[in-house]
Amino acid sequence: MHRTAPRLARLLACAAVPVMLVATGCSDDDSGDKKKSSATPSAAATPSASPSVKEATFTKLPEVCKTVTEKTIDSIVPKAKKKEGDPLPASDSNDSASCFWNGLDDEDPKDMQFRTLTISLKRFTADPALGSGEKRAQAFVTQRTTKAATEDGAKEAKTEKLTDIGDEANSVASDYRKSDDDYRNAIVVTRTANVVITVKYSGAGYQGAKNPDAEGLMKNAQTAAKEAVTAVADANKK
Template identity: 55%
Template sequence: MHRSAPRLARILACATVPVMLVAGCSSGSDDKKDAESSSRPSSPSASPSVAAAKFSKLPDVCSSLSGKTIDELVPKAKPKKGKALQSGDTNTSATCLWNGLDGFKYRSLSVSLKLFPSDAGLGTGDKRAQTYATQQAEKATSTDGVKNAKTEQTAIGDAATTVRSEEKKDGEEFRNQTVVARTANVAVIVEYDGAGYETEKAPDATKLMDDAKSAAKEVVDSVAKGTDGGGKGSQGSGTSKPAEKPAESKGSKDS
């Protein structure tokens, strides 16, 4: 078959280039398509991103409740400052326990905090915290030994669920109250239990739940302010990092 000189020269030239470039040496209408394709601007690949988490650090969990609150909810708590459970990283996960026996009146209180950073593969910190909070509320209704579990939604933080249940341990009737709340990317779990030994009656479940809610609100406030004792100390800035103390002026008094 007769071939024109320019066309034959092009074919021979293509035979000497690397394989990755051979596609650009096709004949006929492919030349036009390749030219059009090369003239189009390339679109950058989409990089996944999620909204940044609001909090990057937790407050001291055992200081998230004031001493006054502990006195009211757990009379004669030992130690009053609470017992912190060991954690690999207290900036992201922390729990503190209080329990006390006042005569024959027993009370137990625990506060747990769990922080979730935003992750491109797992979602925003808020979403991850909400998933965890939902799981913890469900867990409170299905723990071995609990009965008559009842759940309700309540207005604490960005979202919250309360769970009240009963449990019999060592022949005594316990009233268990759990509040699972979320503030931004932090999950807050407050568990408040009570029982009456000997001649002491079982505590009123409604009163226990009201106290548990008040404690949860105080903890949520501590997380938001990034301070201890329900907001005592330096003023919060809306982040989890403690606010810097302003320079003291003469005549100022400690708060």
């Protein structure tokens, strides 16, 4: 057991690093219009033509580290180092936010299991040039799912559509090897209106223990995703 600490340090170093998502905005430059004088009063009163865009459904994000219950953390990240999670830096927590948990269950010396969980939220607003918040979120789901299929250098990832989480959802299951350690990823990318939630749940056997069952790992990732979807809706209740 005296080798557990350095081994865990290696696992932590190799654990998946959540992708930080930074929202970009667009602004219109109307300086040219200011230089033009209106020929008639009616022309001055006429607003510039622009397509109407549906307002975003959700105007804020929940506290990301509270999107899953403590009971769920106890279940899927046994012996989590911090049950409350570690919030990751974000330029604007109302547009994007992530939280990270990790833990090593070493109760059985012959079956030590390491787990990490990352939940990331990204909220999209309506933009006349880019479309509604929902349309932008839909595009991001596709983008994020594609990226998840090759994340951590994974090969032969299995991607499936899910029908019971949010407005749309995809799952990505993969295995990868890093620094002589074998890992297994279960990633769920789901959208609820204009918010995209990415749940990345990873596991590894420690000191010769078997890797976690892929089906069980994905089931836990989906549980976390469903709770996060509910948390987004609850945070926006008036």
